[in-house]
Amino acid sequence: MSSDPVGIRPGVLLVAAPILIDPNFADTVVLILDTDTNGALGVVLNRPSPVPVIEVLGDWVDVVTDPDVLYRGGPVSTDGALAVGRLVDPADEPVGWRVVFGDVGILDLDTPVELVDGMLDGLRIFAGYAGWGAGQLEREIHEGSWYVVDSAPEDPFAEDVSDLWREVLRRQPGELAWISTRPADPALN
Secondary structure (H helix, E strand, O other): OOOOOOOOOOOEEEEEOOOOOOOOOOOOEEEEEEEEOOEEEEEEOOOEEEEEHHHHHHHHOOOOOOOOEEEEOOOEEEEEEEEEEEEOOOOOOOOOEEEEEOOEEEEOOOOOHHHOOOOEEEEEEEEEEEEEEOOHHHHHHHOOOEEEEEOOOOHHHOOOOOOHHHHHHHOOOOHHHHHOOOOOOHHHO
């Protein structure tokens, strides 16, 4: 979808606009992992869950980036897990790896942990994902629900994601940086 006028492609971020009040996506930052003619798929980066990785996927606890909890990747298939990682050396891909963009990819969690030992510079595990059917995300962007911006290498693996929404907007040019200063409740302004 590189010819898509709204710029939806693997590696971009969708930052929820203040008008997006859907509780699944309000104040979220979504990393797009895949796009095609059927739609788009991504994971919410700033929704850590209270569930420790060790309780669900114990073998991966020493590999995941801190904090070592599952993240709520989105409202779709929340009983499944998706691992997003970054390679130390992009020329050295482990078994079960699929490149998404640059040195970031998706790792099959059925891969034995010992086969990826030392190969990852970051790994985050998401319960569920965010998905959009053909044309759905483009409509939401045109309606003003999402800002489409480039990701930074540290975004998918940030240790503290509590302020990721503001941080991503703050580094954007012009009006988007200004939006990052909006109060949580504009009525109190």
